[in-house]
Amino acid sequence: MSSLEALYQQVILDHSKEKHGRTDLADDEMFDPASTARSRQYNPLCGDEVTLQVTLGEQDVREIAWTGEGCSISQAATSVLHDLVVGKPVEEARSILADYRTMLRSRGAGTPDEEVLGDAVAFAGVSRHANRVKCAILGWTAFEDALLRIEAARPTAKEA
Amino acid sequence: MTLTYTGAQPLAAAEVETIRADFPILHRTVGDGAQLAYLDSGASSQRPKQVLQAEYDFATTSYAAVHRGAHTLAGEATDAFEDAREAVARFVGVPAQGLIWLRNATEGLNVLAAALSDPQAGRYALQPGDEILITELEHHANLVPWQQAAARTGAKLRWIPLTDDGRLDLANIDELINRRTKVVAFAHASNVLGTVLPVAELVAKAKAVGALTVLDACQSVPHLPVNLTELGVDAAVFSGHKMLGPTGIGCLAARPELLDALPPVLTGGSMVELVTMETATFREAPQRFEAGTPPVAQAVALHAAVNYLSGVGMDRIAAREHQLAQLMLDGLAGVEGVRVIGPHTAENRTATVAFAVEGVHPHDVGQVLDAAGIAVRVGHHCAQPVHRRFGVNASTRASAYLYTTDAEVERFVQALGTVRGFFGRS
Numbered sequence: 001m002s003s004l005e006a007l008y009q010q011v012i013l014d015h016s017k018e019k020h021g022r023t024d025l026a027d028d029e030m031f032d033p034a035s036t037a038r039s040r041q042y043n044p045l046c047g048d049e050v051t052l053q054v055t056l057g058e059q060d061v062r063e064i065a066w067t068g069e070g071c072s073i074s075q076a077a078t079s080v081l082h083d084l085v086v087g088k089p090v091e092e093a094r095s096i097l098a099d100y101r102t103m104l105r106s107r108g109a110g111t112p113d114e115e116v117l118g119d120a121v122a123f124a125g126v127s128r129h130a131n132r133v134k135c136a137i138l139g140w141t142a143f144e145d146a147l148l149r150i151e152a153a154r155p156t157a158k159e160a
Numbered sequence: 161m162t163l164t165y166t167g168a169q170p171l172a173a174a175e176v177e178t179i180r181a182d183f184p185i186l187h188r189t190v191g192d193g194a195q196l197a198y199l200d201s202g203a204s205s206q207r208p209k210q211v212l213q214a215e216y217d218f219a220t221t222s223y224a225a226v227h228r229g230a231h232t233l234a235g236e237a238t239d240a241f242e243d244a245r246e247a248v249a250r251f252v253g254v255p256a257q258g259l260i261w262l263r264n265a266t267e268g269l270n271v272l273a274a275a276l277s278d279p280q281a282g283r284y285a286l287q288p289g290d291e292i293l294i295t296e297l298e299h300h301a302n303l304v305p306w307q308q309a310a311a312r313t314g315a316k317l318r319w320i321p322l323t324d325d326g327r328l329d330l331a332n333i334d335e336l337i338n339r340r341t342k343v344v345a346f347a348h349a350s351n352v353l354g355t356v357l358p359v360a361e362l363v364a365k366a367k368a369v370g371a372l373t374v375l376d377a378c379q380s381v382p383h384l385p386v387n388l389t390e391l392g393v394d395a396a397v398f399s400g401h402k403m404l405g406p407t408g409i410g411c412l413a414a415r416p417e418l419l420d421a422l423p424p425v426l427t428g429g430s431m432v433e434l435v436t437m438e439t440a441t442f443r444e445a446p447q448r449f450e451a452g453t454p455p456v457a458q459a460v461a462l463h464a465a466v467n468y469l470s471g472v473g474m475d476r477i478a479a480r481e482h483q484l485a486q487l488m489l490d491g492l493a494g495v496e497g498v499r500v501i502g503p504h505t506a507e508n509r510t511a512t513v514a515f516a517v518e519g520v521h522p523h524d525v526g527q528v529l530d531a532a533g534i535a536v537r538v539g540h541h542c543a544q545p546v547h548r549r550f551g552v553n554a555s556t557r558a559s560a561y562l563y564t565t566d567a568e569v570e571r572f573v574q575a576l577g578t579v580r581g582f583f584g585r586s
Contacts, residue, residue, distance in 0.1 A: 002531065003192055004191075004527065004582075007527065008582070013583065016583070046522065046523055046538065047544060047553035048523075049553075070521060071522070072523075073524075132527070
């Protein structure tokens, strides 16, 4: 397998075309900040951006919807995120996010756990390309930021 | 002003090979063993052995702090530093006292914009109601400092729009350059589109209303014969690392009498005459604008770089790059799904070509090209507005230089032809 094929695994090429969870997000949509939040993330290197909206249920990630422009890595990574965390308990989603970030920062040295990361292990090759890590993390950073916003809007969540 | 290269013989293939032998890095491989084809000189050029050797020789024989100390090394270092200033000034056709060493060209534009925003600039000081005119194709370095100058002074920032083929749209130029215009700042050559701007026409119109002209020459000085005095601009900037020199040095060239009328921006050691606890008086240009320890070794290396370029001949380099621009445009025209952003003809154009590949993001284009050994730039190239003007966030850019071969351009075009297939877009 060439280094190019190692980077662009078939899973990535497929998700970059299918873009699960991608939709048009209306600017003026009203939502309850205690369960839904949006985050817009921007890559200053290339001008890529993603806007991602998370809706939480009682304990779980109920819905993810996103839009944005970007390379195949960033589009596929956000699509995989959608498939991986929707329906999962919030705590498990956070744990997946932490593992994903660790994998991307490993510079090719890590051995990602496919049990936890599922299709996201396809992005392990990205960790060897320092200038593409930001692409793979863009949508996931938006997800993390949106979770924090919801948490901030529900001050009682921590006590509960 | 039309650039014609009829007077100069382009570099022959054998001469390009001789030049390449001076650049060790061009002979390496990348990735899975592909031979490097470096098409990113618009971002930063590579350095020949002569430039590296000059810096080594200086460091091992004459290095010391300049303009201070009475010892032998201090004298030799000062001579080497000031010789470099004379050589680089001569290279762009200005007197040595009008050439200021700074960290980079961006710093030069910031220093100018800040000096003109200072009331101490007297008759040059920007005032509310004044206008600063730039163009829509500027690098952020020739845009954001002027936005800041406008914000500080109440002056208004305006810009010359572009035509669809990436040239200046001069339809309203006589309204855009008017009696309120105090500064006209523009690129000599676009770092994205490759467009060479009509300097003489803009300078004539600016002079007619008494406006200062500022030329961002980062993409012209390395590639074209440039005489700033003949061009008639009041100030210009260019950058060492784009012209076979090192990083960490850029030049601000300006009419010495303009420099002496402007207040210093960076202050401290080396730029003062008399200092008391209350006040200080400042030296004349160029030292007036060179606070602190200057980039000494970089200046010596840049001297070697301009010697190298002059030895080859800027007119011959320009003639060769004109051929390369034509070769790149012809090659790209034959690749399905590729749209050149910028002029489609090689006239008044550098061998810097940006393009969009339908259905494939520039990052992905650059990655596939890299796997074939071809180094290009991807992103917005520090010029977001010009990308927005052409309806894209980012582009892929190939930029050639004197060491670029026809075969490298052919490999680039061939590899580009595989990109859409790789991503299933063809």
